[in-house]
Structures are given as C-alpha cells and as structure tokens.
Amino acid sequence: MNSDVYEVYAVKYGHHARRAADNFVGGDPHDAPMPLDYYVWVVRNAVRTFIVDTGFNADAARTRGRILVHGVADGLATLGITPGGVEDVILTHLHYDHAGNVALFGNARFHLQDREMAFATGRCMCHTLLSHGYDADDVTRIVYRVFDRRVEFHDGSACLAPGLEVHHVGGHTAGLQAVRVMTRRGWVVLASDASHFYAHMEEGRAFPVLYALGELLEGYQRLRALAASPRHVIPGHDPLVLQYYPAPRPELAGWVARLDVEPALRAGV
Numbered sequence: 001m002n003s004d005v006y007e008v009y010a011v012k013y014g015h016h017a018r019r020a021a022d023n024f025v026g027g028d029p030h031d032a033p034m035p036l037d038y039y040v041w042v043v044r045n046a047v048r049t050f051i052v053d054t055g056f057n058a059d060a061a062r063t064r065g066r067i068l069v070h071g072v073a074d075g076l077a078t079l080g081i082t083p084g085g086v087e088d089v090i091l092t093h094l095h096y097d098h099a100g101n102v103a104l105f106g107n108a109r110f111h112l113q114d115r116e117m118a119f120a121t122g123r124c125m126c127h128t129l130l131s132h133g134y135d136a137d138d139v140t141r142i143v144y145r146v147f148d149r150r151v152e153f154h155d156g157s158a159c160l161a162p163g164l165e166v167h168h169v170g171g172h173t174a175g176l177q178a179v180r181v182m183t184r185r186g187w188v189v190l191a192s193d194a195s196h197f198y199a200h201m202e203e204g205r206a207f208p209v210l211y212a213l214g215e216l217l218e219g220y221q222r223l224r225a226l227a228a229s230p231r232h233v234i235p236g237h238d239p240l241v242l243q244y245y246p247a248p249r250p251e252l253a254g255w256v257a258r259l260d261v262e263p264a265l266r267a268g269v
C-alpha cells in the first residue's frame with residue numbers, strides 16, 4: 001500500500017437522544033428527534049496508525065446523561081487496534097467527549113493546537129457557558145502529558161505525515177483542529193465539531209455550543225476547501241454517517257463505518 005494513502009474509519013461509541021431544537025442556535029421549526037452519535041476515528045495504512053479523539057468515559061456518561069454504547073477500546077479492537085500500542089492520537093479539541101479517555105492511550109503522543117490548550121486552561125474557563133463542555137480532569141491529564149513530553153503542539157496547519165494534516169478551524173472552541181487525510185477517493189476531512197451534523201455546514205446553521213459564531217460559519221467554507229468535494233467532509237456527531245458509509249464487515253453495521261470509500265447516498269451536495 002502507498003504510505004501516503006490511508007484507510008479511515010468512524011467508530012461509534014456513544015449516543016444521546018435530543019430534539020432538533022436543541023441542536024441549532026435559534027432553535028428549529030421542526031421539533032423532531034435529532035439524536036447525536038459519538039465517534040472516534042481511525043486513520044491508518046500499512047506504515048502508521050493515528051487515532052483521532054478518545055471519546056467520553058463512563059463517569060462523564062453518567063454525570064452528563066449520555067449513553068456509552070460500546071467501549072472505545074472495544075470499538076478499536078474490531079480493527080485490531082490496542083490503545084496501549086497506539087503511538088499517535090490527534091485531539092481535535094479537549095471537550096469531554098473528545099478527550100475523556102486519554103488515560104487509555106498510555107504510550108501515545110497527543111497532537112493538539114496551541115490555542116486549544118490556552119483556551120481550556122485560561123480565563124475563558126471562568127465562564128460556565130464556555131467551560132461546560134470541558135472536564136477539569138481531562139484537561140489536567142493533558143497538562144500532565146505536556147510535562148511528560150507527550151504532547152506535540154501545532155499552530156494552525158501542520159503536516160503530521162505524508163497525506164495526513166491538521167488544520168485549525170475556529171468557532172466551536174478557540175483551538176479546534178480538523179483532520180485532512182488522503183484516501184483512495186481523494187482528500188477526506190474529519191470535521192469533528194466544526195460541523196456536528198451535515199445540516200450545520202449545508203445550511204449555514206450553528207450548534208449552540210459555541211465560542212465565536214463568525215469563525216464557525218467561516219469554518220464551513222474552510223472544511224469544503226480542504227476536502228475533495230462536499231461529500232468528503234465527515235461531520236462529528238451525525239448518525240447519518242453510519243447510514244451513508246459501509247461497515248468494514250457486516251457484523252459491524254451501525255458501529256464502525258469505512259470513510260475512505262464512496263458514500264452509498266450522496267451526502268452534502
């Protein structure tokens with residue numbers, strides 16, 4: 001296999017039932033169920049494996065009323081990956097549902113934007129509206145990893161390996177980074193919370209957990225510019241991802257989806 005072309009997987013681990021009105025600034029006229037799925041992502045080829053985000057942990061699921069459907073380690077095991085053997089983890093940002101299982105990856109180097117660390121440890125955390133998405137234990141654990149020389153900081157755009165890049169996309173938090181991956185269908189972009197659902201980037205709407213609205217809206221254009229086409233952008237929490245993309249094996253349907261192949265339905269066009 002070409003070492004700068006990757007397979008990409010979404011691995012669902014959590015679920016949260018909520019109404020559409022709760023997913024958009026300004027609400028939604030169709031107040032129908034619009035649940036969130038929670039994912040970690042795997043980027044790999046024969047030479048290297050990167051995990052994107054670590055998911056929330058059982059404590060956070062309990063205190064925040066989220067459902068842990070599959071353990072993150074169980075999901076990675078379906079792809080033959082053991083967390084302790086992972087060398088590189090990209091943290092798109094430090095919200096509890098993305099940085100809650102850093103302890104699982106005891107031997108990894110963590111890739112993080114400068115601005116995300118400054119945001120999550122600075123004065124903005126004095127505001128409940130901004131701190132609510134963070135768990136102080138998760139943030140503290142990353143601070144310890146800094147002192148262990150286990151964090152590699154990035155400022156804006158960076159190439160982590162041939163065919164694998166991170167790009168700062170502001171708005172949701174101050175330092176979120178999206179992940180751009182070369183696949184056999186071209187550049188795929190893992191948006192993470194730069195667009196929770198397809199509906200956010202397609203309709204120019206905003207999820208209510210927000211740092212800067214202008215940057216969030218500009219970010220949708222950035223995601224599209226980084227991807228080979230709009231259907232190459234993968235939103236961070238949309239259950240449609242598991243409908244559009246095939247499972248690598250039939251028994252993993254509804255759990256793991258392969259994102260480096262064409263979606264079965266036309267998404268985002």
Ligand SMILES: [Zn+2]
Binds near residue numbers: 093
């Ligand atoms: Zn978030």
Ligand SMILES: [Zn+2]
Binds near residue numbers: 193
């Ligand atoms: Zn999230």
